[in-house]
Amino acid sequence: MSFSFIHAADIHLDSPLKGLEKYEGAPVEEIRNATRVAFKNLVNLAIEKHVAFLVIAGDLYDGDWKDYYTGLFFISQMTRLQKAGINVYLIRGNHDAQSLITKELKLPDNVREFSVHQPETEVDEQWKVAVHGQGFVSRSVTDNLAKDYPERLDGYLNIGILHTSATGREGHENYAPCSIEELVSKRYDYWALGHVHLREVLHEHNPAIVFPGNIQGRHIRETGDKGCTIVHVKDGQIESFEHRSLDVLRWEICDVDASLSETMDDVMEEARLQLEQLQQTADGRLLAVRFHIIGASPAHQSLTVEKDHVINNLRSLALEIGNVWVEKVKIKTTRLIGIDHLQEQHTPVATILSFLESVKEDEDTLELLLDEFKDIQNALPYELKNGEDGFDFTESETIKARLKEVENLILHHIQTKAGV
Structure with missing residues (x-):
């Protein structure tokens, strides 16, 4: 018997994308709707490929719903899968932990959500599959959940669903940590992981252990191709798996x-x-x-x-x-040309550059400058004082950075006058 299933994670449906309005000319509607359209693409792919089932390894939502429309949209997409005879297995992650979601809607019969209190196993006799999973009861789960997952069920394809940082990943909280060796020891055929937004294959075979990444990048720290993993099964074994793009932006x-x-x-x-x-x-x-x-x-x-x-x-x-x-x-x-070389030329410009360089190293002078800028700092509007490029004249590093800009300004005008 041959079939395929899809492994997705970190959908962050209706992620609020805070601060987007500060970007001039930003395609706000396209970005705000991107997670929904990407999720529709996921459902479209499942129906088009006639997959046996869909696995969602946590963070379906991005925190509590603003209103019921987020939940209703999800239900509408699950109903499409229900009509196509496709089951869905999902767990909660740190962003949609049980303690965070205050609004609830009854899920269609084809959707199976696993307990947040202990690992559970769901058996699908049609496809001879045993799916094991446990969700997050709260946002911060630092216990090793994998250690309590049951042993494999013989005679079935065994899939573990886990929202985890595994051995730790840069930029991600260390939630539900576990080792690759620990996952391998369970003797499952496939581990469907979530939480890490960058696609990564931790183990190729026996078992395959995969982070599919998120299905839609939400900001500049989530660059590149985003999507899901489609897994092909033949005669009760994982034959192959591949990435499929879903992102719209x-x-x-x-x-x-x-x-x-x-x-x-x-x-x-x-x-x-x-x-x-x-x-x-x-x-x-x-x-x-x-x-x-x-x-x-x-x-x-x-x-x-x-x-x-x-x-x-x-x-x-x-x-x-x-x-x-x-x-x-x-x-x-x-x-x-380095600043040191320019300073060695004994010209009026070199004298100015040397003075600016000495100011950067003189903490007393920097403190005096910070004191002079205090009124300006207080008068600056919020948008100029905050963010990655904000003016913060309460820190000496800001003065040092601005002095570099002064150096560039001086050299630019000298080059312009000289026709360089």
């Missing part, structure tokens, strides 16, 4: 190497090449792109001083190419 970092760029036009041409390559892999999806302009470049001073000009040229390029939104531009270039 793709977040990407676009690295633009400006090391060979003499002018702004050169930088834009390199940006065009990199952006067109990203668009080719996006398969028609809307791209949300953060540009990183990097490298030791002759155009460094122009790029840093004329940042608004750079940003708007990149936005214009995105409009020209189409289906691209510029989320942010980070200029990370450096000078071709």
Whole structure:
């Protein structure tokens, strides 16, 4: 007997995407609806491929529902699967733990949610499958849940569903930790894991242990292709598994190497090449792109001083190419000539640069400057004081960063006057 099933996780349905309004020109509706459309794509794939069942390994929701429409949308999609004869096995994760969700709706008969108090086993005689799982009772579960999962049921394909950080993953809380050896020792055929948003195969065979990643990136820290894993079973064994894309909006970092760029036009041409390559892999999806302009470049001073000009040229390029939104531009270039070399030239400019460099190392002077900026700090509007690029004149590191900008400004104007 041959069949397939789908393993998905970390859907975060109706994730609120806080702070999106601060991005100028952001495609707000497309981003807000992205998790729903991606979930529809998941259900469409299950029906199209006539899969035996769907496994959801936690974080179906992104916290308590704002209203019942989130739950009703989920029910509507489960009803579609019910009509297609497809069962669904799901557990709760840290974002949709039992203690977080205050609103409830009766689930259709094809949906089986596992207990949050102890591991349970669901047997499907039609497909000769035994599914084992346990959800999160609260947001922070630091106990090793896997150790109490039952031994395999002989004569069945055994699947374990677990929301876990496994051995620990950067950027993810250490929830329900366990080792790969521990999972292997249960002698299951497949472990359907959730919690980690980056696709990762921890063990290829006997058993396959897989994080499918989330089905839709929600911000710039979740870049690249997002989707689910479709697993193929033959004669009671895992034959193969593969990734299937589901995302409708793709977040990407676009690295633009400006090391060979003499002018702004050169930088834009390199940006065009990199952006067109990203668009080719996006398969028609809307791209949300953060540009990183990097490298030791002759155009460094122009790029840093004329940042608004750079940003708007990149936005214009995105409009020209189409289906691209510029989320942010980070200029990370450096000078071709080091500051030490410039200081050794014994010119008036070198004297100014040496003074600025000495200020960075003088804590007393930095404290005096912070005191001078106190009134400005208090007067700044909230949006300028907060966020990744906010002005915080209560920290000396802010002054040091601004002094670097002053250096770039001086060198830019000298080069412009000299016709360099």
